[in-house]
Amino acid sequence: MAIDDGFPLPPYPLLYEEIVRRALAEDLGRAGDLTTDAVVGAEATATGRLKARAPGRIAGLEVAASAFTLLDARVSVTRMTADARDAGAGETLAVVRGPARPILSAERTALNFLGRLCGIATATREIVRAVAGCGCRVVCTRKTTPGLRALEKYAVRAGGGANHRFGLDDGVLIKDNHLAIAGSVREAVRRVRARIGHMVKIEVEVESLAQLEEALAAKVDAVLLDNMPPADLAEAVRLARGRALTEASGGITPLNAAEIAAAGVDLLSVGWLTHSAPALDVALDIE
Numbered sequence: 001m002a003i004d005d006g007f008p009l010p011p012y013p014l015l016y017e018e019i020v021r022r023a024l025a026e027d028l029g030r031a032g033d034l035t036t037d038a039v040v041g042a043e044a045t046a047t048g049r050l051k052a053r054a055p056g057r058i059a060g061l062e063v064a065a066s067a068f069t070l071l072d073a074r075v076s077v078t079r080m081t082a083d084a085r086d087a088g089a090g091e092t093l094a095v096v097r098g099p100a101r102p103i104l105s106a107e108r109t110a111l112n113f114l115g116r117l118c119g120i121a122t123a124t125r126e127i128v129r130a131v132a133g134c135g136c137r138v139v140c141t142r143k144t145t146p147g148l149r150a151l152e153k154y155a156v157r158a159g160g161g162a163n164h165r166f167g168l169d170d171g172v173l174i175k176d177n178h179l180a181i182a183g184s185v186r187e188a189v190r191r192v193r194a195r196i197g198h199m200v201k202i203e204v205e206v207e208s209l210a211q212l213e214e215a216l217a218a219k220v221d222a223v224l225l226d227n228m229p230p231a232d233l234a235e236a237v238r239l240a241r242g243r244a245l246t247e248a249s250g251g252i253t254p255l256n257a258a259e260i261a262a263a264g265v266d267l268l269s270v271g272w273l274t275h276s277a278p279a280l281d282v283a284l285d286i287e
Helices: 013-028 034-039 061-071 100-130 149-158 176-182 185-193 209-217 230-240 257-261
Strands: 045-052 076-079 092-099 137-139 172-174 202-206 222-226 245-249 267-269 282-286
Touching: 013 061, 013 100, 013 149, 034 100, 045 100, 061 076, 061 092, 061 100, 092 100, 100 137, 100 149, 100 257, 100 282, 172 176, 172 185, 176 185, 176 202, 185 202, 185 209, 202 209, 202 245, 209 222, 209 230, 222 230, 230 245, 230 257, 257 267
Parallel strands: 137 267, 172 202, 202 222, 222 245, 245 267
Antiparallel strands: 045 092, 045 282, 076 092
16 A cells, blocks of 8 residues: 555554464464364365454454464465455455465454454544544554554554554653652653653643643643543633643543534544444454
8 A cells, every 4th residue: 555545554564473473372272273173174275255244444454364374374365455444334355265274263363353453443433533623633542452552553543543652662741640749740841851852742641720831831842631621621722822732631432522622622632442442343254
């Protein structure tokens, strides 16, 4: 897929192949696939179709395909669509051909990854659509499944969202517990500036307009407006305009995203995308 298509490029295999290997090993255990090895002959071949049973946004197709090919390189996977595109209910996403045993043994692992990532992408798409016209971007958080962060954040991008920091090492976010220990926003920011490089941005979580004023006086790059009521959120946006990026956070779901975005914030920080979005129903049908 070309870069200028406007779609995110699939993650490098280096980022997911070891994850898929571990998932396969977890499923196959110490004795392999007892059922398939008993029922299916070693020379049997099969053709299966990866299908979406419900409409949604596709993400993780390459990851799912790797579950089959890592188990047996003789399996071929023909993609019928691509990540970051929408699929209808019943649509074939890919055709899998080759030795029947590895196709059946890798089936659940492939579907687990595909359903999870498509679900995140679909949920992201819905919130992005809900706030269209508000001028804000939808971003994810670090509330991800342990070990799957790179993939889940990729799925957010496939859904039309953007990524917040990937970990603790690629940006400063001073949160309420940091402030409790430092004693004030000013002191926490002072300590951070004494330690970080010139290319690292600083964001501060604030819960009141008074904390916001203190953060703005410290000339931080962004403010995380945490669980503010609508009136305070709108006032915070007014105060911060031209001085710092504004990011709304706290309990944002598809039901309230548009109302919160209407306050004029630059970013919506949505943990729901990766900790609560339902998986898309996908299946492998053997012909």
